[in-house]
Amino acid sequence: MNGRRVVGRRTLVVAVLCLCGLSLVLTCGAVAAQDGGGHHGGGDEGDHGSGTICPNDHPEWRAEQAIAGVAVAASQRCNPDSPSVVAASVKGTNNVPRDVLMRSRLGRDAVVKRNDSDGDGDPDEIHVTLEVTGVNERNESDATHEIAPGVKPSFWTFAPKTRGMVSEDSKAQRLIRMPSPTLRAEAGDKVFVHLENTHYLPHTIHLHGVDHPYETNESTNGSEASGSGPASSENASLGGGDDGNDGVPQTSEKPLLPGENRTYEFTPEQAGTMFYHCHVVPNAHVLMGLNGMFVVEEERANNSVQTLNVGAGKVRHPSKGVGENYTAEYDMAYQTVDKELHEIPQQYDDTRRIAKEINRGYDVTDSDPDYFLLNGKSFPYTVRESIVATERNESYRLRMLNTGTRPMSIHTHGHKFTTEAYDGIELDESQEIQRDVLSITTAQRVDLTLNTTVDGLNSYGEGLWLAHDHRESGVTTDGISPGGTVTMIAYEDYLDERGVPRTDTNLSRYFSEAYYDGEIPYWGRMDPEAFGEPPGSNGTAGGDGADESAANGSDTGGSSGHDHGSGNDDHGAGTGTGDGTATSDGANADGDMDMDGDGMNGSDTNASGNASGGMDMGGDGMDMGGDGMMGGGMMMDMSMVPNGTVINANPDELPPGCEAVSGERTVTVKGGEEWAAPGEAFAFSTEEFAFDRCERVTVTFENHDDVRHQWMVHGLPTETYPMGMFNLEARQQGSVTGTFITPAENGRLELHCSLPQHEQKGMHAAIAVGDGADGSGETGGGNETGEEGSHAHSHGDGASGSGEGTGSSADGSAGRAGVAGSEAMSAAVWGGIGLLVAALLAVVAVLIRR
Numbered sequence: 001m002n003g004r005r006v007v008g009r010r011t012l013v014v015a016v017l018c019l020c021g022l023s024l025v026l027t028c029g030a031v032a033a034q035d036g037g038g039h040h041g042g043g044d045e046g047d048h049g050s051g052t053i054c055p056n057d058h059p060e061w062r063a064e065q066a067i068a069g070v071a072v073a074a075s076q077r078c079n080p081d082s083p084s085v086v087a088a089s090v091k092g093t094n095n096v097p098r099d100v101l102m103r104s105r106l107g108r109d110a111v112v113k114r115n116d117s118d119g120d121g122d123p124d125e126i127h128v129t130l131e132v133t134g135v136n137e138r139n140e141s142d143a144t145h146e147i148a149p150g151v152k153p154s155f156w157t158f159a160p161k162t163r164g165m166v167s168e169d170s171k172a173q174r175l176i177r178m179p180s181p182t183l184r185a186e187a188g189d190k191v192f193v194h195l196e197n198t199h200y201l202p203h204t205i206h207l208h209g210v211d212h213p214y215e216t217n218e219s220t221n222g223s224e225a226s227g228s229g230p231a232s233s234e235n236a237s238l239g240g241g242d243d244g245n246d247g248v249p250q251t252s253e254k255p256l257l258p259g260e261n262r263t264y265e266f267t268p269e270q271a272g273t274m275f276y277h278c279h280v281v282p283n284a285h286v287l288m289g290l291n292g293m294f295v296v297e298e299e300r301a302n303n304s305v306q307t308l309n310v311g312a313g314k315v316r317h318p319s320k321g322v323g324e325n326y327t328a329e330y331d332m333a334y335q336t337v338d339k340e341l342h343e344i345p346q347q348y349d350d351t352r353r354i355a356k357e358i359n360r361g362y363d364v365t366d367s368d369p370d371y372f373l374l375n376g377k378s379f380p381y382t383v384r385e386s387i388v389a390t391e392r393n394e395s396y397r398l399r400m401l402n403t404g405t406r407p408m409s410i411h412t413h414g415h416k417f418t419t420e421a422y423d424g425i426e427l428d429e430s431q432e433i434q435r436d437v438l439s440i441t442t443a444q445r446v447d448l449t450l451n452t453t454v455d456g457l458n459s460y461g462e463g464l465w466l467a468h469d470h471r472e473s474g475v476t477t478d479g480i481s482p483g484g485t486v487t488m489i490a491y492e493d494y495l496d497e498r499g500v501p502r503t504d505t506n507l508s509r510y511f512s513e514a515y516y517d518g519e520i521p522y523w524g525r526m527d528p529e530a531f532g533e534p535p536g537s538n539g540t541a542g543g544d545g546a547d548e549s550a551a552n553g554s555d556t557g558g559s560s561g562h563d564h565g566s567g568n569d570d571h572g573a574g575t576g577t578g579d580g581t582a583t584s585d586g587a588n589a590d591g592d593m594d595m596d597g598d599g600m601n602g603s604d605t606n607a608s609g610n611a612s613g614g615m616d617m618g619g620d621g622m623d624m625g626g627d628g629m630m631g632g633g634m635m636m637d638m639s640m641v642p643n644g645t646v647i648n649a650n651p652d653e654l655p656p657g658c659e660a661v662s663g664e665r666t667v668t669v670k671g672g673e674e675w676a677a678p679g680e681a682f683a684f685s686t687e688e689f690a691f692d693r694c695e696r697v698t699v700t701f702e703n704h705d706d707v708r709h710q711w712m713v714h715g716l717p718t719e720t721y722p723m724g725m726f727n728l729e730a731r732q733q734g735s736v737t738g739t740f741i742t743p744a745e746n747g748r749l750e751l752h753c754s755l756p757q758h759e760q761k762g763m764h765a766a767i768a769v770g771d772g773a774d775g776s777g778e779t780g781g782g783n784e785t786g787e788e789g790s791h792a793h794s795h796g797d798g799a800s801g802s803g804e805g806t807g808s809s810a811d812g813s814a815g816r817a818g819v820a821g822s823e824a825m826s827a828a829v830w831g832g833i834g835l836l837v838a839a840l841l842a843v844v845a846v847l848i849r850r
């Protein structure tokens with residue numbers, strides 16, 4: 001075939017991952033939830049009943065290792081982040097080898113480091129690019145990020161800029177989660193936080209506790225760089241400046257509208273644990289998740305700090321200053337969730353409706369949190385992902401931030417910790433109080449030292465010791481206990497090789513939706529007669545209710561069959577299938593791919609010392625390689641072009657059934673906020689295209705926004721277009737051109753921008769090929785020109801959905817004729833991908849038979 005095919009056994013692994021990871025992630029999750037989890041291999045190693053807890057997708061990611069010269073400490077999480085992300089966060093996405101960057105899935109400009117201005121061996125100019133994104137904003141059943149078994153409220157986060165496909169089921173979603181990443185810089189660094197508002201509502205960043213000058217940067221007298229001095233009386237008027245630095249709409253800074261970007265520039269001199277958050281409607285936006293830790297590390301020589309700690313947790317490359325005194329460092333961000341607030345974005349697509357419900361309908365004074373999260377998770381996920389792993393006779397730095405709506409009383413079993421700093425201010429030695437309960441009020445940060453010297457004071461000895469909020473609601477999940485922020489100080493001998501605590505009792509029963517639905521009687525198994533289902537209840541006849549103290553390590557017995565639930569958490573893909581990606585083997589398909597570089601938008605900044613060697617061009621595209629999306633199967637053909645990326649450009653190869661190119665067509669389509677209809681955020685200038693069959697179409701996609709967008713076509717013949725896709729991604733204010741040849745069959749192709757919620761908030765379109773019908777069923781509109789559908793924006797608030805059968809093939813789009821709702825489009829896309837996967841599996845089958 002063509003050179004894009006890779007033959008080998010690896011293909012199967014990738015294909016299977018692809019099956020779960022992409023098209024059928026939801027289906028896979030559902031199946032997993034029903035079948036009781038056989039796919040985890042059960043007690044493969046005769047483990048202590050926790051075989052269903054940890055999907056163990058990437059065991060190799062946990063190990064201590066060096067990547068691109070960056071030391072990456074071991075992670076004791078079941079589900080760690082790729083060490084490539086750590087390496088890129090330390091060295092800079094502009095300074096790591098391409099394969100490392102590709103594996104990280106970070107955008108090219110996510111973390112740019114340069115310019116060792118003081119000559120002490122580390123870069124002193126740090127650029128971080130964040131996008132504002134939604135998580136779980138589709139309806140709940142489609143949501144991909146669980147905070148507890150079956151619990152998937154929506155969030156908004158500041159996410160590191162990713163690249164490629166970023167819809168909710170994509171691999172990039174690992175990087176888009178709660179809490180927003182901890183940001184780290186060294187005291188004295190010149191920091192630029194580039195905020196790209198890819199979200200559909202206005203936002204800002206307020207740097208809470210990070211020393212920065214007050215700026216309004218009134219555009220008329222804009223002394224952008226000097227950034228100091230009192231505002232003039234004019235620009236002091238509220239909201240007068242359009243580019244301030246304090247994030248507060250009422251005083252200094254106009255909110256950043258959808259599609260806009262802004263740079264926050266500051267040079268923090270005070271080291272400490274700080275905070276950043278959106279200051280637009282903070283009573284909702286902060287709570288929705290637009291907040292994270294901002295750590296300013298003490299200055300040292302050769303001190304490249306880990307600028308992003310995605311999802312917080314253990315810092316796998318601690319700073320020099322921390323390393324002098326501590327064995328390891330943990331970022332611990334606590335937040336609360338009132339489900340009434342977090343359900344709102346899942347109910348509507350109309351941005352007006354969401355804005356109204358969030359800002360006027362929701363009343364925070366009547367709120368009560370239902371969920372309590374540590375590093376984006378509640379128990380039981382906290383015990384596999386947010387553990388504080390310790391060894392005897394060591395010292396650990398814990399940085400805690402409470403972003404919830406209530407004070408917490410953090411209590412550690414088995415240990416008395418010492419408070420070292422409040423709100424980034426070191427305490428005098430005389431003030432460093434040792435205790436086992438710590439009150440942390442809202443927005444407060446506390447730095448602790450956890451000393452594991454076994455002396456009966458600092459530590460009582462090795463074990464699995466709980467650490468939890470002692471305000472009792474904080475240890476529940478929607479009122480069910482144990483839940484909330486319960487985690488453990490876990491001595492390493494008490495963790496298995498997957499990072500799962502070796503508990504006496506079987507934790508797996510907590511990894512169960514049924515448990516958090518309240519369906520399992522608590523002591524039911526210990527003594528069903530006394531504590532089983534009372535008469536008249538619609539009993540699940542609970543088999544599964546071992547008490548914590550009942551050492552029934554014996555398996556899951558008659559468990560409810562929901563048992564693990566864990567598989568569909570978070571990363572969605574590849575539950576339990578092993579890995580398919582090795583971190584550092586050259587075989588990784590990523591390495592073969594064209595760089596999709598991610599448009600350094602920072603050509604505005606001085607380029608001194610830029611080690612990136614001319615990689616500044618390009619937007620970012622869709623990298624399907626290497627992590628299971630499409631690694632060894634059919635390679636995406638990706639090319640970096642000025643201003644962006646083109647995927648699967650095809651000016652020559654005739655799709656199946658085409659005998660010749662039937663004609664030539666040139667199209668220009670624009671995209672951005674300015675074409676959005678009322679209630680939308682983003683749109684394309686054209687929403688209906690009509691192309692001939694086998695026609696060679698050259699599309700120029702002009703992006704008029706200050707954030708990236710994509711013009712991504714799905715449903716093309718997979719023989720010619722890997723994944724059935726053709727994509728143009730244009731960086732902000734960029735224009736990208738690419739050519740493809742339409743299929744031989746009549747039909748409709750759906751297209752969209754894959755950034756989270758861009759499709760749902762207006763950025764979708766369709767192509768009628770030939771007569772626009774596809775022969776399956778009636779032809780519906782048969783819209784040659786598509787005019788009737790073209791400006792419909794017809795999904796309205798989307799709450800209605802279209803009801804078009806999910807899982808139908810792409811063919812199912814017949815007759816929708818431009819009035820398809822966004823959900824219908826999703827169905828078609830997923831259906832199309834499902835077909836594609838089926839095709840791919842067929843190919844694999846053939847290969848295997850050989």
Ligand SMILES: [Cu+2]
Nearest residue numbers: 709710753758
């Ligand atoms: Cu977009």
